[in-house]
Amino acid sequence: MSHSSRTVILRAIAGSVAALIAGTAIAGPIVHAPAGTLEGGTKKGVLTFKGIPYAQPPVGELRWKPPVPLPAWQGVRDAAGFSPSCIQPRPLGRSIYTNEPPKISEDCLYLNVWAPEGVRDAPVFFWIHGGALTSGSGAEAIYDGTKLAQRGVVVVTINYRLGALGYLAHPELSAESPEKISGNYGLLDQIEALRWVKTNIAAFGGDAANVTIAGESAGALSVMYLMASPPARGLFSKAIAQSAYMISTPELKQARFGEQPAEALGIKLATAIGANDVAALRAMSGVEVVNAAARAGYFPLGTVDGHLLPHQIAEVFDRGEQAPVPILAGFNSGEIRSLRFLAPPTPSSESAYESEIRTRYADLAESFLKQYPSKHLEEAVLAITRDAMYGWTAERLVRKQTALGKPSFFYIFDHGYPNADSLGLHAFHGSELPYVFGTASRTPPFWPKLPKSRAETDFSEAMIDYWTSFVRTGQPTAEQQPDWPAFGSSHAYMYFADVPKPAARLLPGMFELHEQVVCRRRADGTQPWNWNVGVISPALPPRTESCR
Template identity: 65%
Template sequence: MRFLPRLAACAAAAFLTGGALAAEAPTVQAPAGTLEGRAAGAVDVFMGIPYARPPVGLLRWKPPADLPAWAGVRSAVEPGAACMQPRPRQASIYANPPARMDEDCLFLNIWAPRGAKDAPVLVWVHGGSLTGGYGHEQAYDGARLAAEQGLIVVSVNYRLGVLGYLAHPALSAESPDKVSGNYGLLDQIAALRWVRRNIGAFGGDAGNVTLAGESAGALSVMYLMAAPDARGLFAKAIAQSAYMISTPELKDERFGTPSAEMIGTYVAGTLGAPTPAALRNMDAEKLVEGAAKAGYFPLGTVDGKVLPRQPVDSFDRGEQAPVPLLAGFNSGEIRSLRFLAPPVPASPAAYEAEIRNRYGDLAEAFLRLYPSGDLEESILAAPRDALYGWTAERLARAQTAQGQPAYLYYFDHGYPEADAKGLHAFHAAEIPYVFRTTDRTPPYWPRVPDTPAEQRLSAAMSGYWASFAATGRPAAAGEPAWAPFGAEGAYMAFRGTPQPGTDLMPGMFALHEETVCRRRLTGTMPWHWNTGVASPVLPAGGTGC
């Protein structure tokens, strides 16, 4: 903890021993209003803080609006409602339904070391496919990061699913900017603006904010890096298992995807509510469940305003936020996301024939990386790399090209219960290690053993992440130095211990970059998890992107 202020070390000791530096409820007078939270050892916790006017009922599909400062003292000891989302229908390892859901859900939570002054701030955007999740899930508890590392941790709710991302011609027509969709993204921007205005009252440095997220949260980080309205609201970015997939455009059908307005029109028709008025009169739960049953899959919308162009193009043009970046992915991403993997072919010969048919002159390179000798592993590895591995390295390359430090990681750590279930280093498995919440995972999550080795790895990852948030350079006491990606392609592998290396998965990035390049050039092919035997037939090589 050599980079930490003495205060953080004292706070960590008090937190970990169950001690307290003060028993009274903490009170903060912020520009937004006065808040009374609760003490957790040496950490002050403030839950359920509203950051924008709730866009409910007739205000559905409106941008978030500022809230006036409240009068009196607002209690902030309980989390606010989660945003509306479909209820899980099976015992997925990610199933963790919130106790309470409501359209009035634009809340954030803060964990701050008591007595903090100009502390670095980490703003966490939860994952969940932009469909589910909430900021106060137990694995995102920021108390240990605050106590041990001296960070102020902020977690955010934002509108999800059809309520957060629906685009529709009539909604665009009523907008002053003639756009629709991206409401959940606008919520995240509003939360960052609230942090900019208010975090100083909690002891945070508004100029040292790191935006972080995993999966759909990392997708959101990537969107916000490309969003002009978010510029200047964060100084660093962390993207864990991001995916730079093709994104619907507001009015144009491109890359084999209907326009966002066409998708919205279909969903509204399926729900029997073809107009905004009818949609706004629907019961929120019926609306959310009905859209999910109709197959609605929320994504950002390339609208020319919030998202000016395809994210891949924004990063190619160097238009993204010029900030230090930490990004990476997990070796077992698809082990817990089997729906993203195509069926295993009947035989190695059938697999090779499909790859040669679909990849043409790239087939040999594909088969070297994903050979027929172990079909099960190859079927899992190809979409992992096409979605998460390619994206992580592409982000690192883009920030490096901007002259910014970028740090790449590869999480390849397993433990007995996860490995026994075929879930070695599964999607999101790194989160409890970063937050130091290995004892606070969801109900069906493979249990992390409480051993010195697991705690050391967790302490190392937490230290690297917190150091990056504080200084822009990941470092952990007693652990290897983590070099920036740079010209050598440096990365840090997290297995049983942190292990630095260079040139992660030789040939992986080049293959998927060329594949995406060719799809982009056609203008008719999407790029996401349709890879390997699920890939469209690729055109032969041409001029390149």
């Protein structure tokens, strides 16, 4: 053996010994999936595979196109680290949600998998992050899937295109499309990721026939879009919607519900950022497009295009044309405490408040004032917007799925803790997330820090149990905790405060009031719904035959 050969061997041995001494594995776990071979990591009995591409990079001519499936790669792909997040504006200020990703790129269509070691045919939890369809990432630490995977669930988190890159509609883009539609590219990404899961998840030990789509806020809005979208049908078997909002949304070519056509909004945006056509938009960098769109006030939403979203979400569910799957849905008692920009201004006095409500809500005014009395004005204002957006939506989801004969489970999250409560943020929007994922120590930098106590740990363990058992069987149960009854005819729900407690008939009259308001606005066809409530509501349209 030559001196140089012995040197190479000795260096290799030395490197292996050093790795073992340091407590690191020489090689991570290998998965051979139809998409290609991956090398990941192992932690606490859970295999992790991060930064897995599920579609070709949507750059250049593929910008504002449906995602293109990725050919199988050759060799072993390193899946030890997260991919860049999708392009999003830099935060303008600091809030509890501020969590700027370390790297952003237009090449961002990647997903991440956490799987229990040695598992086969495990249920799949497919998580869609929130962030107003503008920000966020499947790599955020608060969404770490380790705790859920330790319960025998395969967890998938995804990136999808955001902002103008994910939701812009424009006549030229529609002309390029075989279906003559545009917008909804972020939704198309989510569907493509679900198709990737259907083809590949068995290699990680997951059951492609038992996939639960889940999300919070804009992620829960996306869950409803997927439930309403015919091309997504058959790609999932259950749904979880945390703080969803069934708002009116622009239609592709016609003005309805106080919204301009989505294509017209696209022209307006292109003009505002100095682009005369789609070619000019594609010549700009993705960062330029997203930042310019944000400065111009562009707010991304899905587009009712007759194909991916055939109707307004509320109409799809009224028709019974949504995915017929079991659902778990709910909202937080303090949703608007951290989203006060959504709330109407607090009136100067009780009499001013009552006068405005009577002027704006006409024959529904007394019901409105009974539900939101003037005695505690600030609390009334917060509750009005919470219920119009989140409470009404959650109850509507479980009512509609119950009507389809599907098991449906309703909750309200009312759990507080000292650091949040001292800031006036009791049970704020998203505050259930670290309890559902078991990531109390991994919240964003300015999130009110959670206490370390046995009670907090037990509370989180109960929520993890309920969520993962629903993912597994469609029935939420938790060890040494009360049964969670289906919504059913008794209108049952689970109350998550200090400990989980079943109850019935949450906020009597709330759903009926907001259902009537939305029904009249839909029948009238000129008013949006959900945000414009209370003292900023336009005059409510009169009752019609269809709104009884």
